[in-house]
Amino acid sequence: MSETVTRLGGYAEEVGTKLTTLRKNESIVEVGQDNLKTFVSHLVNDLHVHHLMTITGLDLGQNLGITYHFSMERDTIHVRTLVPKTKPVAVSIVDIVPGSILYEMELHDMFGIEFVGNPWKDQKLLLPDDWPNDLPPPLLKSSKADQIRKRLGLEVAKQ
Amino acid sequence: MPRRTAGAAVPEMFRFMLEKPTTEAYPFKPIQVPERFRGKLDIDPAKCTGCQVCSLVCPASVITMVDLGTRKVGDRELKVRRPLFDLSSCIYCGECVDNCAFNALELTKQFEVATPNKADLMMRKAIAK
Amino acid sequence: MSATPDQQRREESAGLMEYSAESLVPFGPIHPALKEPEYFKLVLEGERIIDVIPRIGYVHRGLEKAAESRPWVQNMYMFERTCGICSFVHSLCYGQAVEELTMFQVPRRAKFIRTIIAEMERIHSHLLWVGLMGHWAGFDTLFMWVWNDREVVLDLVEAIAGNRVHKSMNAFCGVRRDMPENMEERIVERMKFLTDRARYYREIIDTEETMLKRTENIGRVSAETAEKLCAVGPMARYVGLRRDVRLNDPYAAYDEVPLDVVTTTDGDVHALLRLRLDELVASANMVTYAVQNLPDGPIRVKVPPIIPAGEHSSHCEAPRGEIFYYVKSSGGRTPERVKSRQPTMANLPTALEMLKGQTLADIPVVLTAIDPCFGCMDRMSFYDTETNRKWTWSGEELRQFGINYYFPERAKRKPALADLVGRSASVEQCSREEF
Numbered sequence: 001m002s003e004t005v006t007r008l009g010g011y012a013e014e015v016g017t018k019l020t021t022l023r024k025n026e027s028i029v030e031v032g033q034d035n036l037k038t039f040v041s042h043l044v045n046d047l048h049v050h051h052l053m054t055i056t057g058l059d060l061g062q063n064l065g066i067t068y069h070f071s072m073e074r075d076t077i078h079v080r081t082l083v084p085k086t087k088p089v090a091v092s093i094v095d096i097v098p099g100s101i102l103y104e105m106e107l108h109d110m111f112g113i114e115f116v117g118n119p120w121k122d123q124k125l126l127l128p129d130d131w132p133n134d135l136p137p138p139l140l141k142s143s144k145a146d147q148i149r150k151r152l153g154l155e156v157a158k159q
Numbered sequence: 160m161p162r163r164t165a166g167a168a169v170p171e172m173f174r175f176m177l178e179k180p181t182t183e184a185y186p187f188k189p190i191q192v193p194e195r196f197r198g199k200l201d202i203d204p205a206k207c208t209g210c211q212v213c214s215l216v217c218p219a220s221v222i223t224m225v226d227l228g229t230r231k232v233g234d235r236e237l238k239v240r241r242p243l244f245d246l247s248s249c250i251y252c253g254e255c256v257d258n259c260a261f262n263a264l265e266l267t268k269q270f271e272v273a274t275p276n277k278a279d280l281m282m283r284k285a286i287a288k
Numbered sequence: 289m290s291a292t293p294d295q296q297r298r299e300e301s302a303g304l305m306e307y308s309a310e311s312l313v314p315f316g317p318i319h320p321a322l323k324e325p326e327y328f329k330l331v332l333e334g335e336r337i338i339d340v341i342p343r344i345g346y347v348h349r350g351l352e353k354a355a356e357s358r359p360w361v362q363n364m365y366m367f368e369r370t371c372g373i374c375s376f377v378h379s380l381c382y383g384q385a386v387e388e389l390t391m392f393q394v395p396r397r398a399k400f401i402r403t404i405i406a407e408m409e410r411i412h413s414h415l416l417w418v419g420l421m422g423h424w425a426g427f428d429t430l431f432m433w434v435w436n437d438r439e440v441v442l443d444l445v446e447a448i449a450g451n452r453v454h455k456s457m458n459a460f461c462g463v464r465r466d467m468p469e470n471m472e473e474r475i476v477e478r479m480k481f482l483t484d485r486a487r488y489y490r491e492i493i494d495t496e497e498t499m500l501k502r503t504e505n506i507g508r509v510s511a512e513t514a515e516k517l518c519a520v521g522p523m524a525r526y527v528g529l530r531r532d533v534r535l536n537d538p539y540a541a542y543d544e545v546p547l548d549v550v551t552t553t554d555g556d557v558h559a560l561l562r563l564r565l566d567e568l569v570a571s572a573n574m575v576t577y578a579v580q581n582l583p584d585g586p587i588r589v590k591v592p593p594i595i596p597a598g599e600h601s602s603h604c605e606a607p608r609g610e611i612f613y614y615v616k617s618s619g620g621r622t623p624e625r626v627k628s629r630q631p632t633m634a635n636l637p638t639a640l641e642m643l644k645g646q647t648l649a650d651i652p653v654v655l656t657a658i659d660p661c662f663g664c665m666d667r668m669s670f671y672d673t674e675t676n677r678k679w680t681w682s683g684e685e686l687r688q689f690g691i692n693y694y695f696p697e698r699a700k701r702k703p704a705l706a707d708l709v710g711r712s713a714s715v716e717q718c719s720r721e722e723f
Binding site for chain 3: 166167168171172175181192193194195196197216218219250251252253254257266
């Protein structure tokens with residue numbers, strides 16, 4: 001385990017959470033929405049882990065998981081935070097990591113999560129302009145491909 | 160290096176004018192494909208036992224198993240199934256070839272499979288009586 | 289029913305086709321699965337770009353959703369078809385993410401074969417890109433010559449894998465085919481040929497007035513901006529950041545094969561040309577080394593169809609940058625979640641920054657310089673703040689404008705921007721907010 005990850009583990013304990021090692025240089029830490037920004041700011045500015053690879057959304061039943069994947073030399077650090085499905089509003093880290101702007105837009109389209117603080121948060125990135133508002137966001141488990149096809153009037157070539 | 164308008168490229172231009180063209184004369188002349196080329200799928204019906212592994216591993220849903228009746232083995236009636244191939248969806252990956260335990264399948268070197276009639280691409284060799 | 293914005297765009301393009309049919313033969317990717325169109329809205333002040341608004345997703349195929357209902361091995365073939373030029377690296381990255389969940393080890397010979405094919409793919413991609421730069425800059429001869437040499441590497445790949453583009457060589461914990469017998473000499477000789485050709489093209493781009501005029505001193509972005517916007521691949525390396533997954537986090541056989549990471553500090557499009565040609569030479573050297581030092585042993589370990597529960601990620605260096613895959617398994621035959629992030633998405637914010645401040649004539653060259661994986665600008669919308677007009681151009685019209693702007697001796701008369709816009713069938717008045 002590299003020095004950066006050890007220091008991050010120490011910082012995680014200070015703020016009341018724990019850094020777990022998955023396997024082979026990958027670690028994951030779960031933080032709450034309220035201390036996400038301070039945690040990411042410590043990671044980026046104090047520990048100099050600059051490169052955010054992407055942000056992944058997960059459908060975890062009751063909650064939606066937002067995982068930030070950071071990379072530094074041989075280490076991959078996943079930072080996960082949860083938002084409830086009933087109120088999918090999350091805090092944006094665009095002011096700390098400007099490169100996250102398009103990833104947050106993608107999560108908004110695919111999972112319906114609203115990122116407060118993202119300047120382009122209401123614009124669609126991937127979905128068409130005429131996406132019906134009553135269809136659930138595509139990557140939720142409750143959203144089925146047949147349902148989307150029928151609603152958008154698309155045909156399937158072969159079944 | 161000095162900047163020129165047409166310097167380094169000129170000798171190359173002459174070389175191309177004197178050499179024979181790179182374009183292959185296909186389809187007026189036949190074209191050779193390498194040994195390992197993955198072309199149209201072919202089955203040897205004599206070797207197929209209907210185990211349906213090929214149908215389960217195909218990523219493109221090309222293979223459907225067709226019921227061809229039953230046969231008696233001892234005092235049991237066993238179903239006889241054989242594969243039907245819709246080669247219009249085939250992606251030439253070779254998963255079926257790799258997984259067939261009886262070596263009944265092969266990716267040939269045939270690549271001229273374009274046809275205006277989709278029914279031409281249904282391979283019924285294994286289900287023909 | 290009233291026309292949706294997408295339908296309106298299609299109608300606009302239909303009008304353009306009648307207007308100038310001969311210039312709408314799209315310069316197309318030969319591989320249909322290759323690229324996706326992007327749609328840029330550009331706000332201009334006279335001839336300078338002041339703002340760019342991207343809209344992507346025109347060929348969004350829903351692969352991540354589709355992956356959740358397909359078995360693990362079938363997903364490998366599906367993700368291979370994400371892109372035509374980086375197809376092998378996609379299946380490699382997905383394979384690596386899943387392999388770690390299985391706890392099986394990849395044999396050493398398989399790692400070397402993976403490295404050889406991945407580097408050949410990089411050579412192919414860079415040759416393709418240099419040709420494209422020639423085409424968009426107006427130097428079609430270079431395009432033809434480079435794509436001729438590209439056939440050399442495609443023939444090698446076909447001899448090893450059976451197909452020029454979708455190699456289908458990867459499997460979990462191994463490769464599906466071994467290297468053919470007696471290929472070593474042929475590969476080494478062809479790599480030497482490609483190295484000589486790359487050096488020749490270096491000479492052309494360093495001295496030919498056509499390329500220098502079109503590519504010097506444009507497309508600059510600062511190193512701090514590139515780092516903050518998380519640029520990857522050659523877009524990070526051309527401003528001096530030593531960011532390369534093969535160096536920072538070696539995978540496959542990159543810890544054994546000597547690696548040359550190329551960076552420049554000049555930071556303009558000409559530097560990108562030099563960088564990619566030097567990378568081509570470095571890749572050819574790596575292929576030669578790997579082929580001559582190929583270890584013996586098995587090429588594959590059979591993996592059961594059920595992958596244990598857990599989550600894992602992996603990243604690889606594709607020709608365009610870093611590819612990232614995240615995989616989550618709940619112990620079944622199909623994945624629970626697969627996330628794939630392509631390098632062009634990561635480079636898009638940096639590309640938008642590069643575009644600001646450029647002139648209209650430089651857009652084709654700058655956009656091609658980021659080596660995008662999209663259908664070369666099939667449609668772009670422009671809005672001029674000085675005259676409050678908006679219009680749409682196809683990629684070919686934009687390319688012709690750029691060539692006539694820089695080489696007016698080729699045009700019958702020097703075109704003024706206002707003239708060309710006036711002739712475009714789609715010009716109309718509108719306000720900035722409507723745009």
